[in-house]
Amino acid sequence: MNKMRLGVNIDHIAVLREARRVNDPDILNGLFVACQNGADQITIHLREDRRHIQDIDVKNIMLHSTLPINLECSINKEILNIVCDVKPHRATLVPEKREEVTTEGGLDIFGSEDEVRYAIELLHDSIIPVSLFVDPSIEAMDKSKELGAEMVELHTGTFANLFAMLNSNLGSSNHSVKEFELPRYELSDRLEKSLEDIKLSAKHADSLGLEVAAGHGLNYNNVHEMMKIEEIVELNIGQSIIARSVFSGLSDAVKVMKKLTTR
Numbered sequence: 001m002n003k004m005r006l007g008v009n010i011d012h013i014a015v016l017r018e019a020r021r022v023n024d025p026d027i028l029n030g031l032f033v034a035c036q037n038g039a040d041q042i043t044i045h046l047r048e049d050r051r052h053i054q055d056i057d058v059k060n061i062m063l064h065s066t067l068p069i070n071l072e073c074s075i076n077k078e079i080l081n082i083v084c085d086v087k088p089h090r091a092t093l094v095p096e097k098r099e100e101v102t103t104e105g106g107l108d109i110f111g112s113e114d115e116v117r118y119a120i121e122l123l124h125d126s127i128i129p130v131s132l133f134v135d136p137s138i139e140a141m142d143k144s145k146e147l148g149a150e151m152v153e154l155h156t157g158t159f160a161n162l163f164a165m166l167n168s169n170l171g172s173s174n175h176s177v178k179e180f181e182l183p184r185y186e187l188s189d190r191l192e193k194s195l196e197d198i199k200l201s202a203k204h205a206d207s208l209g210l211e212v213a214a215g216h217g218l219n220y221n222n223v224h225e226m227m228k229i230e231e232i233v234e235l236n237i238g239q240s241i242i243a244r245s246v247f248s249g250l251s252d253a254v255k256v257m258k259k260l261t262t263r
């Protein structure tokens with residue numbers, strides 16, 4: 001049996017739809033294609049600014065999905081109440097800033113400890129297991145356990161950015177990341193360190209009894225590095241799958257990713 005679950009994040013189908021505010025592309029079609037072609041879970045993020053997924057999408061996806069739904073949300077009380085009503089299979093708590101293009105880092109579980117603890121308790125009262133999207137560090141694993149989460153999702157954005165800088169020849173137009181100016185040996189060292197942080201955090205979280213997922217910036221070129229870390233049992237991937245689907249169709253994009261994430 002495959003020991004890695006593939007969570008397909010379908011938010012970007014809604015991003016395209018919201019560009020015109022018509023029901024095209026239909027997110028439920030995206031859901032069905034992902035379900036039929038190898039996804040093990042559907043991941044969606046109900047943002048406070050509703051820039052992509054809308055409340056009605058959450059309800060429809062919950063109603064029609066044949067797969068578990070991982071609903072990402074912030075620790076905002078209004079959003080948490082919606083999540084408690086909807087009762088997804090799991091809630092993943094993520095940070096949110098209105099001006100950001102996408103989630104830029106892990107949840108600040110040290111600075112917002114009380115709010116995160118409250119959010120976890122609220123979700124647990126509704127019998128919803130909780131994952132915390134956190135930067136990979138030993139301290140964050142210990143704190144996640146102490147706060148009562150069942151699971152952590154390791155933020156892989158730093159790893160993915162560094163991997164892209166070292167392995168793509170698209171030039172700096174591809175990125176707005178400050179590390180781009182660094183010499184290659186420095187980038188190499190940082191990439192190695194980012195992978196080591198993910199590996200050590202995954203191992204530590206596993207030893208604490210936390211389930212371990214990873215996500216953000218994972219794609220067809222870099223996902224093999226995550227496959228080597230046996231404590232990671234779930235990957236949540238959105239942008240690269242939907243981007244590939246523009247050229248090859250969503251069924252192909254999900255199938256190919258499924259193949260790369262099977263072990």
Ligand code: PXP
Nearest residue numbers: 103133215216217236237238239
């Ligand atoms: N996991 C979490 C917690 C996220 O917030 C996101 C981005 O919405 C993803 C995974 C997917 O990231 P990407 O779209 O870069 O694959």
